[in-house]
Amino acid sequence: MTWQTPLLRVDPLLADPATRIIVCCGSGGVGKTTTAAALGVRAAEQGRRVVVLTIDPARRLAQSMGLTELDNTPRRVEGIDESAGGRLDAMMLDMKRTFDEVVLNNADPARAKAILENPFYQSLSAGFAGTQEYMAMEKLGQLRARDEWDLIVVDTPPSRSALDFLDAPKRLGSFLDGKFIKLLMAPAKAGGRAGMLFLNAGMSMMTGALNKVVGAHLLRDVQTFVAAMDTMFGGFRKRADATYRLLQAPGTAFLVVAAPERDALREASYFVERLAAETMPLAGLVLNRVHGSGAAQLTAERALSAAEQLEDLAAEEEDEGRAEDGTGAAGGTGDGAEDAAGDGAAAEDAATDGATVSGAAVDGQELSPESLAAGLLRLHAERMQVVERERRTRDRFASLHPEVPVAEVAALPGDVHDLAGLRTVGERLADGRPAVT
Amino acid sequence: MSAQQPAASGTAPSPTRFHIVTGKGGTGKTTVAAALALALAGKGRRTLLVEVEGRHGIAQLFESGELPYEERKIAVAPGGGEVFGMAIDPELALLDYLEMFYKLGRAGRALKKLGAIDFATTVAPGLRDVLLTGKACEAVRRRTSKGGTRVYDAVVMDAPPTGRITRFLNVNDEVAGLARFGPIHNQAQAVMRVLKSAETAVHLVTLLEEMPVQETVDGVAELRAAGLPVGSVLVNMVRPVLLDEETVRTAAAGHRTAVAKALSQAGLGGARRGGLAERLVDPLLEQAREHAERVALEKRERAELEALGLPTYELELLGDGVDVGGIYRLAHALRDQGVR
Numbered sequence: 001m002t003w004q005t006p007l008l009r010v011d012p013l014l015a016d017p018a019t020r021i022i023v024c025c026g027s028g029g030v031g032k033t034t035t036a037a038a039l040g041v042r043a044a045e046q047g048r049r050v051v052v053l054t055i056d057p058a059r060r061l062a063q064s065m066g067l068t069e070l071d072n073t074p075r076r077v078e079g080i081d082e083s084a085g086g087r088l089d090a091m092m093l094d095m096k097r098t099f100d101e102v103v104l105n106n107a108d109p110a111r112a113k114a115i116l117e118n119p120f121y122q123s124l125s126a127g128f129a130g131t132q133e134y135m136a137m138e139k140l141g142q143l144r145a146r147d148e149w150d151l152i153v154v155d156t157p158p159s160r161s162a163l164d165f166l167d168a169p170k171r172l173g174s175f176l177d178g179k180f181i182k183l184l185m186a187p188a189k190a191g192g193r194a195g196m197l198f199l200n201a202g203m204s205m206m207t208g209a210l211n212k213v214v215g216a217h218l219l220r221d222v223q224t225f226v227a228a229m230d231t232m233f234g235g236f237r238k239r240a241d242a243t244y245r246l247l248q249a250p251g252t253a254f255l256v257v258a259a260p261e262r263d264a265l266r267e268a269s270y271f272v273e274r275l276a277a278e279t280m281p282l283a284g285l286v287l288n289r290v291h292g293s294g295a296a297q298l299t300a301e302r303a304l305s306a307a308e309q310l311e312d313l314a315a316e317e318e319d320e321g322r323a324e325d326g327t328g329a330a331g332g333t334g335d336g337a338e339d340a341a342g343d344g345a346a347a348e349d350a351a352t353d354g355a356t357v358s359g360a361a362v363d364g365q366e367l368s369p370e371s372l373a374a375g376l377l378r379l380h381a382e383r384m385q386v387v388e389r390e391r392r393t394r395d396r397f398a399s400l401h402p403e404v405p406v407a408e409v410a411a412l413p414g415d416v417h418d419l420a421g422l423r424t425v426g427e428r429l430a431d432g433r434p435a436v437t
Numbered sequence: 438m439s440a441q442q443p444a445a446s447g448t449a450p451s452p453t454r455f456h457i458v459t460g461k462g463g464t465g466k467t468t469v470a471a472a473l474a475l476a477l478a479g480k481g482r483r484t485l486l487v488e489v490e491g492r493h494g495i496a497q498l499f500e501s502g503e504l505p506y507e508e509r510k511i512a513v514a515p516g517g518g519e520v521f522g523m524a525i526d527p528e529l530a531l532l533d534y535l536e537m538f539y540k541l542g543r544a545g546r547a548l549k550k551l552g553a554i555d556f557a558t559t560v561a562p563g564l565r566d567v568l569l570t571g572k573a574c575e576a577v578r579r580r581t582s583k584g585g586t587r588v589y590d591a592v593v594m595d596a597p598p599t600g601r602i603t604r605f606l607n608v609n610d611e612v613a614g615l616a617r618f619g620p621i622h623n624q625a626q627a628v629m630r631v632l633k634s635a636e637t638a639v640h641l642v643t644l645l646e647e648m649p650v651q652e653t654v655d656g657v658a659e660l661r662a663a664g665l666p667v668g669s670v671l672v673n674m675v676r677p678v679l680l681d682e683e684t685v686r687t688a689a690a691g692h693r694t695a696v697a698k699a700l701s702q703a704g705l706g707g708a709r710r711g712g713l714a715e716r717l718v719d720p721l722l723e724q725a726r727e728h729a730e731r732v733a734l735e736k737r738e739r740a741e742l743e744a745l746g747l748p749t750y751e752l753e754l755l756g757d758g759v760d761v762g763g764i765y766r767l768a769h770a771l772r773d774q775g776v777r
Contacts, residue, residue, distance in 0.1 A: 028598065029463020029649075056600065059651065262759075264463070294720030298705070306703035313702065369695035372688050373703070376696065376721040379679045383724055385756060413730040415647040 005398045008284030008405035010430045013253060014043040017150065020251035021140070022283075025156045027267035030259045031288040033061060034416050034425060035409075036155035039255075040088055041419060042426035043151055044077075047084035051149040055093045055136055055157045064418045065090040072097045074143070079419050089149070098135040106235045120225040132157040137243040144246060253283035256404075258397075260290055260390035265397045272401050284405035286429065287394065291386045291411050300384035307377035314370040407432040451777055453638045453668065455577045455631065456593045459602040459656065460642030461649045465673045467494040468759045469642045469752065470595040472767035473671075476776045478518030482590040485521045485576050486511070489569040490597060495522045500761060506530075508576070515765070521589070523576075530568040534624075567608045567625050574631040599641060599656040606632055606639070607663050638668025643742070645672060645735040650742060657745055669748040672739075676754050682729040689722055696721075750774050 013019055024036045033054055040052035051074050052065070062068070065077045067090055074089035103121075104112050115121050136157055143152050246252065254275055258268035268285060275282045367375075398406070409428045416425055456477070458470035467488070474486035485508060488495050496503045499511045504524040511522040579588045597605045609629040612621060631637060639660055643653040653670060660667050688696060697708040697715040706713020742749060752770055755763040 027462065029461060259463075294723060295717050298717060302705070306700070306705055309703045310699055313699075367684060367687065369692055369699045370702070372684065372692060373696045373699035375680045375684065376688070376725055377700075377703075379725055379728055380721055382677075382679065389756065413727050414734050417647075 005402060006284075006405040007432045008286070008407035009432065010039070010042075010407055011046075013283055014039065014046060014048065014151070018251055019151060019253055021144070021152045021154065021246070021253070023154045023156065023247065023252065023254045024257050024286075025254060025271060026257035027264055030257050030264050031409075032257045033155045034422070035255070035257050035286055035288065035429070036153050037061060037065060037090070038416075038422045038425035038429060040090065040153045041077075041080065041422045042430065043153070044086040044088035045081045045084060045423075047086040048151045049087050049149045050151045050153060051089040051091065051143055052153045052155070053091055053093060053136070053139060053143065054155045055132065061417055062092065064416070064422065067092050077419075093132075093136055093139055095132050095135045098139050102138060115225070118221060118225045120221050134240065138239065141239060141243045141246065248279055248281070250281065252281055254280055255283055255286050257286045257288060259288050260393050262393055265393050269397060269400055272404055282404065284407060285397070285401075287406055287408045289411040290394075290408040291383060291390060293380065293383050293387055295380060296384070296387065298380060298384070300381040300388065303377040303381040303384065307374040307381070310370040310374040310377070314368050314374065317368065317370070452635060454587070454589075454591050455573070455637040456591060456668065457596045457602075457606065457637065457639045458593060458642060458671075459596045459599050459639060460671075460673075461599050461652045464642045464644050464649050465759070466598070466642045467492075467498060467595045468764065468767065469640075469671050469673055470593050471495065471498050471764050472752070472771060473640070473776070474520050474591070474593040475512060475514050475764060475768035476771035477591040477593065478512075478514035478516070478520050479772075479777060480516040480518060482514075482518040483521065483588070484518065484591045484593060485523065485589045486593050486595065487523050487525055487573050487576070488595040489525050489573075490595075491524065491526065493524060494595060495524065498759065498761070498764060512761075512764075514768070525569050525572045527565045527568050530572045533572070534568060564612065564621065566605050567612055567621065567628060570606065570608055570632065571624055571628050574628050577631060577636065596639075599652045602639065602656060603659040603663050603665065606660075606665055608632075610663075633664060633666065635666070637666050639665055640668040640671055642671045642673050644674050645738045647734075647738065650738045654741065654745065657747070667747060669750060670742055670745060672742065672749060672751045674754040675751045676731075678732050680725050680728055680732075682733055685722070685725045685729040688725065693718055693722075750776065 013022075022036075022039060024032045024039070026032050036052055036054060040050045044050045054062070054067070065088075066075060066079075072091065072094035074091040077088040077090050080086075080088045100116060103115050107115060133156070136154065140152065140154055143149065247254075256268045256271050256275075258264040272282060272285070394406075398404075407429055409425060412421070412424070416422055456470075456473055458466055458473060460466040460469070470488075471486060474484045478484045486495055488504075493503045495511065499522070501511060501522075504511075504522050506524065506526045506529040508521045508523045510519055512520040514520060573592055573594050576589055577592045580586060581588055596602055608625050612625040641653045641656055643649040657667055694708075697712070697718050700706070700714035700717055701708035701712065705717060706715075708714050750771060751774070752767050755766065
């Protein structure tokens with residue numbers, strides 16, 4: 001049975017002035033960035049002032065929006081139809097620069113300098129597992145505060161897990177609240193090295209051990225770093241909390257993006273549950289790259305059996321042709337019968353074995369209409385198997401989350417890398433049901 | 438792995454013992470790494486499959502419970518070889534490391550309690566990466582006894598994605614700024630020696646689509662610039678070519694009626710205008726056109742991959758998703774293509 005999920009209507013969502021932030025999340029490789037960009041283009045051309053915040057987009061997609069440099073500032077996208085009064089800006093997140101800005105804006109110049117030069121800061125700002133997520137949130141907060149746009153579309157970082165994105169602010173918070181940080185801070189607060197004297201035996205054994213492992217200079221770097229950052233910690237947490245609340249607010253809509261594959265939908269499922277647990281407003285699921293068929297009434301099984309019939313016919317005709325040429329009718333017919341039997345036994349594999357069809361064409365031989373029709377039918381059978389498989393994975397998701405509205409985006413034969421392509425994706429998104437081809 | 442010369446390479450195992458598998462998200466990196474570990478586990482051989490990102494992907498793939506931080510047998514190869522699996526956890530790896538080098542049993546646990554381990558492995562990703570790669574390198578080098586044979590004939594790592602792989606492996610540079618001398622520094626150096634040796638190869642998993650191919654090309658350039666040994670390209674989810682462009686053009690050109698007749702002959706309805714068979718022709722031709730477009734695109738992507746000059750292996754798309762049986766099929770395909 002097919003589960004009928006509610007349809008996710010993208011256009012009303014984009015048109016609603018109350019929608020201020022749209023967050024696209026999901027696992028890697030499902031078309032998150034493309035979805036975010038397509039939503040941005042569509043909303044802008046329908047009259048909204050939009051900024052799309054992307055993180056590490058594919059080069060050609062970035063180029064399609066005129067993003068050739070990573071300069072951490074929103075840039076106007078050329079080629080957008082602005083007749084409805086809207087406009088589109090786009091920016092790529094530069095994690096390190098965003099972090100630097102936070103430091104510069106929150107610490108006095110001397111302290112900021114000390115932090116920026118600390119090797120630990122450099123390592124942390126460039127690659128800490130949650131930094132990208134945290135900085136995306138920070139940037140979102142900044143963009144929202146500027147009030148230049150009435151809609152912000154955010155593409156979330158390609159995390160190892162979709163959940164990292166939600167965990168980042170909290171993880172940073174708990175990290176900064178950690179006992180270890182306090183311990184490191186203790187000597188610094190008590191006046192540098194003298195403070196060490198107050199540590200009890202267990203603690204000094206511990207710092208001793210740590211010194212041995214990482215080297216004393218490293219521990220000193222960490223202590224300097226933590227001391228310098230100390231004044232900023234409060235600010236960090238406050239802003240992380242503020243952004244978190246912003247995400248829970250009614251103006252925010254989360255779109256979980258997935259492809260109709262088992263792993264991607266499993267991640268999507270986790271994400272839906274997680275958003276619910278965090279009371280984050282989920283607008284729905286965008287299911288990219290969905291396949292359909294204009295001849296869906298013809299099942300894979302029927303198409304395959306018809307293809308076999310036609311191939312038998314074609315083989316017979318060929319044999320007759322050979323018989324007329326006087327090339328041994330008896331032997332030829334025998335071969336044909338054997339081939340047919342073989343094909344029948346391998347019916348399962350037959351859909352994925354088209355060597356005969358394409359091979360014949362490559363030889364430059366004119367294909368008989370029977371062979372051609374058989375090839376078309378095998379192709380259709382393969383398509384129907386894909387359609388059926390996608391339906392099963394989607395139904396599984398729908399049965400777990402029947403309340404989640406879904407928009408299906410019909411698969412495109414190639415990648416999207418220009419505004420026209422983004423408009424097409426936008427149209428298919430708004431349509432919500434896979435286009436019948 | 439050997440180059441793509443199945444016949445010439447015979448059955449001699451390749452000198453590579455540490456296989457690092459990377460790829461863009463969504464290309465099936467974990468699946469391919471698992472298939473590779475299985476393919477390399479020939480008769481009497483033992484391989485280790487490790488994951489480093491805490492996703493429990495291996496456990497899901499082999500339908501076992503979550504892998505603990507220890508090496509555990511997860512599969513037996515058709516030839517009788519064994520595959521072990523392990524999920525490397527950075528925190529436990531650090532404790533392991535402390536224990537191994539400093540006998541810090543109790544102090545180590547105290548460190549953990551205080552969040553120091555958490556701190557060390559999160560504040561400096563370079564440190565975390567040294568621990569992860571270090572643990573895998575240790576397994577690569579491990580011998581049954583001093584001067585004895587290697588415990589594992591090959592170690593396969595399900596590594597971070599292409600975008601992060603060079604940084605992940607280039608631990609020396611990452612840690613250089615943090616630990617200029619001392620034990621972590623030495624550890625990083627030792628890891629780097631293994632990674633840059635002839636025993637190591639980084640393989641890139643891709644699909645025949647634009648973005649994954651572009652990322653593969655960029656990734657290879659980055660790895661080469663960093664002096665890391667690039668192994669091969671593994672093209673995953675390859676779909677069959679059923680009809681080529683030429684055929685589709687012919688079909689669309691003047692054979693519509695003949696095709697409708699053929700469909701009707703096969704019992705799919707009437708061939709006359711508006712008949713069931715006749716109405717199938719357009720949608721079927723449209724699907725064929727899409728197929729041909731995809732085939733043409735794949736041809737371009739293949740050419741781009743060929744330009745890399747690396748051994749290339751192809752793995753078919755597993756229609757019904759990946760399960761244990763599928764991994765064995767892929768492993769078989771790799772062996773057919775000369776992987777030993």
